[in-house]
Amino acid sequence: MENQRELQLFETNQKRSRSRKKIRWTPILFLLPSIIVFFVFKYYPIFDAIYISLFNYDIINPPGRFVGFGNYEEFLGSETFWIAMKNTFIFLILSMAIVFWVPIVQALFLSNIRRFNGMYRVLYQIPSVLPIVAGVLLWKWMYNPDRGLFNYLLGKIGLGPYGWLNDLHMTKLAIVLPGFFASGGVGMLLYYAAIKSISSEIFEAAKIDGCGPWRRIGMIILPNITFVILIQFIGFMSGVLLSFDNIFVMTQGGPADASLVVALMIQKTAFVQSRFGISAALSFFMFIVIVILTVIQFRLQREEE
Amino acid sequence: MKGNRIVENGQRRLTIVSYVVTIVFLVLGLLPLVWLFITSIMDNNSIDSFTPKFVPKVPHSISITLDYSGMDNNDPQFYEKDAMKATWFPWMAHMKENIGEITVTGVKDGHELYRAKTIAAQFYVGQPFIVPTQIFKDSIMAQRLPQIEDRKLSEFTWYGQGDAVSISGGSNITDEPLSQQLAYFFDKRDILDGKLVVLQQSHNWWRLFDSYLSLNYLALQSAGSFGFYQYFINSFIVCIGVIAWQLVLGGMGSYAMSQLVANKKIRFSLLMYFLATIMIPGVSILIPQYLFMQKLGLLDSLWAIMLPHFAWGFVMFLFKGFFDQLPKELLQAARVDGASEFSTFIRIVIPMSIPVFTIVAVLTFIPVWNDFLWPYVVTKSQHSWTFTVALNDLQNSKNPRPNWISAGGVISMIPLLLVFIGTQGAIEKGINFSGIKG
C-alpha cells in the first residue's frame, strides 16, 4: 500500500518535471550513437547517390559534368537495362516456381512427423548453412559441360548433355536451381512454427466434421498460414530482386548478359566501366522499387494487426 | 490427445508421404555438401578428370633412403639440399601421380644422418615457386633452399650420427609402377649426391586431408602464421565487431526509444527514422559508401567492412518489440530506488533480454559472415579479405587447386553450423516472440 502510493507520487513528480521541460540527457546519449551511425551509413549515402546520379561523374575530378536527368534517360533508353530488367523478372518467376514453395512444403510434411522431429528440424538447417560463395563454386563445377557431375550422371540415364551455364537459355535456370536444394533453413522453421500455432480446436472440429488429413492441409492449414506466406513472399521478392552474390560468382552476369540483373549492372557500370553516374542512377531506381514493395509489406502487416 | 490412437483413413498414407518427402528433401539438401566434402579430400587430378570420380584415392607414401658412406662433407646444408632434391624434383616430375608424402632418410657409414619429410599439403603450396618447371639442377635447389626453410615447406632433422641402420642387400625398390618410375627418374637424371638404396611405397590415410593443411601453409605476405585461415579470422573479427555494436549501442538506442522517450510523436519519428532504412538496398548505397570510406582513408581495413553494418533497422525493430514488452513496474521500481537510467539498463534490462540478444546475435552473425559484395568492393590487399572474397579469388587464381576450394568451403560451414546448433532453441523462441508468424 505504502509502496503504491509512493510510486504514484513519484510518477506525478516525474510528469511534473517533464512538463517543466527539463532536458533529459540520458535518452539522447543512448540514442546518439545509433542516430549518427544510421545517418552516416544509410541516409547520407542515399542522398549522395542521388547527387552523383545527376552528373557524368568523373572519379578522377569529381563531380564532373552536370547532366541532370541525363543518366536516367540514358539507362532507360539502353537496351542493356531492359535486358537486365527482363532477366530480373525472369529470375523472380523462376525462383517462385522452384524455390519459394519448398520451405512451405517441407514444413507441411514435417509437421506430420512425430518421431525425431527435432532432429529433422536441425538437419534441415544444415544445407542453408553453407555460405553462398562456397556453394556456388561447387555448383559451377558440377555444371561444367566437359567434366561436371551433372552431365556425367544424366548421361548415364541417357539424358543430355546439357550446356548449363553454356546454354543461353539454361543459364538462369542453372543459377536458380541450387536454391531448390538449399532452401529451408530459418524460413522453414517459420512456417513450421506458424503451422504448429494453429489451435488444435480447429483441427478437432474439422476431424469431427469428417475432414480427412489430406483435406485438412488444404482447408485448414494453408488458409491459416496465408498471412505468413504473404509476408515471406514480399521479403522473398526483395531478396531476389537484389540478388547479387550468387549470380556474380557463378557467371558474372554472362554469358552475353543472359544472367545480367540490375544489381549486377550497378556494380558493373561503376567498377568495370567507370560510369559512376549511371550506376548511381540505377541504384536510386532500385531503391524506389524496394520502397514500394516494403510499403506494401508494412501495410499488409498493419492490416493484420 | 496422446492416448487417442484412432487412426484416420488417410492418416497412414499422409504419414508415409510425409516421411518420404522429408527424407527426399533432406537427402537432396545434404548431397551437395557430401560432394563438397568428398572433393575436399580427393586429389586434384581426380577432380579435374573428365569423368567424375567418386571415391577418393588414398595417396601414396614414398620413403627413400640415401647412402652417403665414404663422403667427407659434414655440412648439414649440403645434405639438406640433397634431401630436397630427392623430394621436390621427383615429385614435380610425377605431379600427376597422387603422391601424399615423401620421406628421405640419409645414412652414412651405417648410421642415420638425417631425416626429411614433406607432405602433399606443403608440396602443392610450394610447387608454383619452388619447382615451377621441369628443369632440375643443383644450382636451382641451392637457391630455393632458403625459401623452403622460411616457409617451412619441408621438415629436416639432422642427426649427425644417429641410430645404427642396416640396409639389407638385394633390390630394395618396391615393385610398384610408381616406385619403378621414380627409381628410373633418379637413375636417369643423376642429380643426387647420395646413392639411392631403398625406395618404398605405401599408403597413408591421413594424407587425404592435406588440402585442409594446405590452407594453413598458404601464407600471405603479411598474414600471421595462419595462412588461409587468416581470412576466417578476419571474417570472425568483423562479425564480433558488428555483434558487439548492435547489442550494446543498438540495444541502448532501442531501449531509449522504447522506454525513455515519453513523447509519442518523437518515439514514432525515431522508429520511422530507423525502420525506413530497411528499404535502402545495400547495392544502392554501395558507391557512396565506397567513396566515403575512401575519403576517410579506411579503405582496405576491417573497419571499412564493419562500419556499414552498424546501421541495421531490422535490429532496432526487433529490440524495440522486445523492450516494449518489458514489465514497466520493474523499471519504475529501479528508478524510485534512485538508480540512474544507465545502471537500470545494465543491471535489469540486459539480464532479462538474453533471448532477444541471442536472436539478434545469431541473425547478425549469419549475413555478416556470408557477406560478399561489400568486402569484395572495399578491400584491396589480401590481408584484409574476408573468407568469402578469398574463396572467390581462389577460383580465379593462376593455380586453382579445386580441393583447396572445397576444403575452404567445408571449413566455412563449421562456425555457422556451431552457431545454429547451439542456438536452435533460442531461434525458435525468437520466432515465436517476434510474431512474424502472425
Added chain:
Amino acid sequence: MKQRGGFYKSIAAIVVAVLLVALTACGSGNKNNSEASGSPSSSSSPKASESESASESPSEEPIVEITAWDLQPADSPIKALKDAQFEEFARRYPNIKVTHIDASQTNGREKFLTAVAGGEGPDISEPAFPDMQVYIQKGIAADITDFVNSSPEKDRFIEGSFNLASKDGRIYGIPDYMYTTGLIYNKKLFQNAGVANPPATWDEFATVAQTLQEKNPGTVGFDILGMDWADWHFEYYVWQAGGDLTELQPDGTVKLTFTSDAAVKALQYYKDLKWKYKVTQKNVVQDYPDNQKDFYTGHSAMILGGSDTAAFTGNGMDPNDIGFAPFPVGPAGVAPSQVGGAFYMVNAKSSPEKQKAAFTYAMFFMSKEQQEYFYQFHKDNGLGVNPLAIVKDIDMSQYVTDVPADFLAGVLKSAENPQLEYYLKSSLSSYVVKPIQKVLLDPNSDPLTELQKAQELAQKEVIDKYNEDVLSGVAQ
C-alpha cells in the same frame, strides 16, 4: 541482481577491449608489414636491412617515399628475383623509400582506377599497352618528357618503343617489356595424329583441328576464349581478315568498325569453329586459366597465347612438347601477331619529388645490369624467357639456349609482323565480348546483327562521349 549487472558490464567491457586490441593490432600489423619495403621476412639476404643502410650511408638528399604495386604474391616463381631487386635498389638509393604492395588479384585494374581517384594510387605502376592510352587521356599518366630526355638511358630503348606512350609530342611512359602472341600447339598430339606442321590458313586450321580430335580421342582441337577478355583473341581474327575493330581518325577521334566486312568474317569463323567444325571445348565460357589447364593436361591440342610458356611448364608439361607458330592467315592473307607489353607509368597526381623518385625507380629496373640479372634468373630457374628485349644492348641469344629451337624460330617469325591491339580496347572490351559469346552459344545468331547491336551500344555509351572530350580539348 546487482552482481549480474556488474558481470555483464565487465563482459561488455572485455569484448570491446579485445576488439579494440585486435583491430589496432591488425591495423598496425598491416601497416608494418606493407612498409617492410624490400626486406620481407622470407629470403632476406645477409646484407644489412634497408633501414640500417639508410642510416649508415650519409644521404644529403631528403628522403622521398613512393609506393609501387609490385610486391610479388607469396607463390610467385619470381618472388626471389623481385625481392633481390628491391633490396638492391634500396641499397643504391637510400634516400628513396619504396613501399611495395601486392596488387596481383584479378580485379586489379578496377581497383587501380578507384585508388587513383581516391588519391592513393601508386606512384609507379605498370599498365598494359591498351590501358596506357586510356590513362593518358584521363590525365592519370604523368608527363615525363623532361625526365626521359635528360636521361642517359633514353637511347637504349628500341625504335618506336615510346610511341604508344606518347601523345602530341609528350612522353608518358617508359617501355617495360614486350611480347608477341601466336599459336601454341601440343607437339605430341600432333605427332599422334600424323600432322607434321602447324596449320597456316584458316581452312587448314579447321581441318587440322578436326583431324587432331579424331586421332586423339577425348581431346579438343582448340580451346577458344569466350569469357572475360574474349576480344583479346578475337581481334587477331579480325586482323587476319584484313581489318580491325576500331580506327583512330587523324583528329584523334575514334571510329568503330565492328560491322566491317573483316569483323563479320572473323565472327563467322568463330561461329563455324564451334558449330560447323565442332573443334572447340564445350565449356566456352570458361576463362583463360581454365583453357590453359585444358592445354597443359593434354586435353586440347591448340591454344592462342603469348611467348611465355611458364603457365604450362609450371604445371607439368614438358617444354619439348610445346610448339609455337605464327597465326594462320585469314582471307586477307595476313596474320599479324599481337604485340603486347607494358609501360612504367608515373602517377600524375604525385608531387614532383615523388615523380622523379618514381622515374628513377623505373629506370633502375630497365638498366642493363638489372635487365641482365632478370634474364639470367629466368634462365637459371628454367622459367620461360621472352626472346624479345625492349632494350638494344642485351644479347638475348645467351639466355634462350634452353628454349627448343623451333619454338624460338616461331616466336621470332611472329615478331616480324607486329600489330598493336585495337585502339581504345580497354573501354570497349565488354561491348565486343557480348557478340562473341552470343555467337559461340547460340547457333542461330547472326554475326552481323550482333556486331551491329554491339556497335550501336558502344557508340552511344562510350565513343560519343570520348569523341566529344577529344574534340573539345578535354585532355586534362
